[in-house]
Amino acid sequence: MRLNSLAAAVLIISFSAAGASHAASFDCEAQNLKPDEKTICDVRALNDADVKMVTTFDLLSGLLAMGARGAMQDQQTEWLKKRQTCAADVACLTSSYQDRLKELNETYKQINRPL
Numbered sequence: 001m002r003l004n005s006l007a008a009a010v011l012i013i014s015f016s017a018a019g020a021s022h023a024a025s026f027d028c029e030a031q032n033l034k035p036d037e038k039t040i041c042d043v044r045a046l047n048d049a050d051v052k053m054v055t056t057f058d059l060l061s062g063l064l065a066m067g068a069r070g071a072m073q074d075q076q077t078e079w080l081k082k083r084q085t086c087a088a089d090v091a092c093l094t095s096s097y098q099d100r101l102k103e104l105n106e107t108y109k110q111i112n113r114p115l
Helices: 002-017 035-042 044-063 066-084 090-109
Strands: none
Touching: 035 044, 035 066, 035 090, 044 066, 044 090, 066 090
16 A cells, blocks of 8 residues: 555656656756766656656655665665666666666665555
8 A cells, every 4th residue: 555655646746747848857958968868868758767766766765764865865876877887778778767666666665654
């Protein structure tokens, strides 16, 4: 049931962000985009995955205690470095987002308080 609550919250927030032409978690209009970021901006499914991931990450950040939040932020930094190695490979980026969302959902399942 708690996972359904997280999914519902992510869905609501994602739909509210969907109106923006580039809703990725970074500025798609920036001139110094890395290859992975450019691909995420150009491929709608990756852009949507980015919005879902960052929304889930932000929601979890508000639910976790300080130590767990710091650990999750460290994991996010490492994941971003790994995502960059995908460059413009859509399949690699898709897999990377799927793996990260799975990790974040597992983190959510371990929270010991109801929403």
